Amino acid sequence: MPLLYAALGVVLILILMIPLKMNGFIALLLAAILVGLLQGMDLNHILESMTHGIGGQIDELILILGFGAMLGNVMADAGAAQKIANTLIDKMGVKRVQIAMLIAAYILGITMFFEVAFVLLIPLVFTIARQTKLNLLWVALPTVVGLSTTHSFLPPHPGPAAVAGVFGASQGVTLLYGLMIAIPVGTAIALLWPRLPFVRSMNPSIPEGLVTTKMFTEEEMPGFFASVSATLIPVFLMAILAIAEIFLPEGNTFRHYMEFFGSAPIALLLALLLSFYLLGPKIGRSLKDVMNSCSNAIKPMGMIILVIGAGGAFKEILVESGVSDYIQQITSGWDISPIILAWLIAVILRIALGSATVAVMTASGIVLPIAQASGISMELMVLAVTSGSVAFSHVNDPGFWMYKEYLNLSLVDALKSRTTYTTALAILGLIGVLILNLFVG
Structure with a gap:
């Protein structure tokens, strides 16, 4: 019965979010209350658990989300994102424009949300396609694949960071393992998909009047070093921490300091503080303008934070009511890899819910006891869930509609191109996790 109750909670989320169009925050909380009541929890216990x-x-996580959003907006308003992309294209040439846009997507995608980085890069995609007469998808697909990859595999993005928190996994080690998978997998999909016959047959026109994002002149933009340093500092510090955690014993002085400076919140804070100068007074922007960028970044974050928090409430009810223990008991004898099982649960929820954030938070609560009993690296279990959550992007995914409308695609072409690449990304991600599991104790 506990498993049936958990399933009913998920069904309630589906009903509330799909036909009734309720947002994920309320849907997750109502599902948590339903499961608690069905499991016989006292009302006060339900409230306390939630x-x-x-x-x-x-x-x-609220520090990670807040600092990450601020850093992304400061970079955008200063022209740093455009500078990174322009420099890469200038250095690599038109023949390597796909690789240039993919690298730009990786660099920006590390600290920016998919939607933010997409809106920043899409005007440049349009400009390149128009000037070079290249097919729009030839330039755009490597960009969006790169952004989808970083969004799915790498902390400090909400999904990987949140699941790492639920599983008690190291953010730094998750990032390190995520990079090992994300770079080869993302690069393979980004360079292969535009070359597939069914994609090459699509030749959408650049939509008129859709993009109003400011295009900076060369004089207005900061230098390349200033632009790229802020976004790479968190990755550098978190990677050092991950290496220290793997090779140095607990209590080591260097590891002790890196556990502070290499933690995701502090690494992002240091990068943000540096950006205040490099992308502020150093290029003629007042600190007031920089602070306005920070303030404007926080407003859209409200619902994301609420959904992630509600996912935590749902997870806690599953734990406190005994559902998690029951799931652990019945799955312990299954002849299936816990990594594949975790991935499948995330895929099913992603297909049904659309929102990767809601799917990954719902899946994390269900997968938690499986992960704890598996004996597998918690960082790999995080990546199993998050790679599953990127699969099968379709009409119930807000990112799908952004992709379709900005690239002026028909519904059929959007399904053929985006749904297939996100699914391929998820499958190769799973394979990457399984391969890493052969070497990680």
């Missing part, structure tokens, strides 16, 4: 789950989920 508030504890929300608080435990967003305690450190």
Whole structure:
């Protein structure tokens, strides 16, 4: 019965979000209450579990989300994102424009949300396609594949960071393993997909009047070093921490300091503080303008934070009501890899829910006992869930509609190109996790 109750909770989320169009925050909380009641929890215990789950989920994550959003907006308003892309294209030439846009997507995607980086890069995609007469998808697909890859595999993005928090996994080690998978997998899909016959047959026109994002002149943009340093500092510090955690014993002085400076919140804070100068007074922007960029970045984050917090509430109810223990008991004897099982659960929820963030938070609560009992690296279990959450992007995914409308595609062409590449990304991601599991104890 506990498994049936958990399934009913998921069904309620589906009903509330799909036909009734309710947002994920309310849907997750109502599902948590339903599962708690069905499991016979006292009303006060349900309330305490929910508030504890929300608080435990967003305690450190709220810093990651806040600093990451601020850093992304400061870069955007200063022209740093455009500078990175322009420089790469200038250096690599038109023949390597796909590789240049993919690298730009990787660099920006590390700290920016998919939607933010997409809107920043799409005007440049249009400009390149128009000037070079290249097929729009030839330039755009490597860009969006790169952004989807970083969004799915790499902290400090909400999905990987949130699941790492639920599983008690190291953000730094998750990033290190994620990079090992994301770079080869993302590069393979980004360079292969535009060359597939069914994609090459699509030749959408550049939509008129859709993009109003400011295009900076060369004089207005900061230098390349200033532009790229802010976004790479968090990756550098978190990677050093991951290496220290793997090779140095607990109590080592260097590891002790890196556990502070290499933590995702502090690494992002240091990068943000550096950006205040490099992308502020150093290029003629007042600190007031920089602070406005920070303030404007936080407003859209409200619902994302609430959804992630509600996912924590749902997870806590599954744990406190005994559903998690029951799932652990019945899955312990299954002859299937816990990595594949975790991936499948995330895929099913992604197909049904659309929102990768809601899917990954719902899946994390269900997968938690499986992960704990598996004996597999928690960082790899995080990546199994998050790679599954990118699969089968379709009409119930807001990112799907952004992709379709900005690239002026028909619904059929959008399904043929985006749904296939996201699914391929998820499958290759799973294979990458399984291969890493052969070498990670």
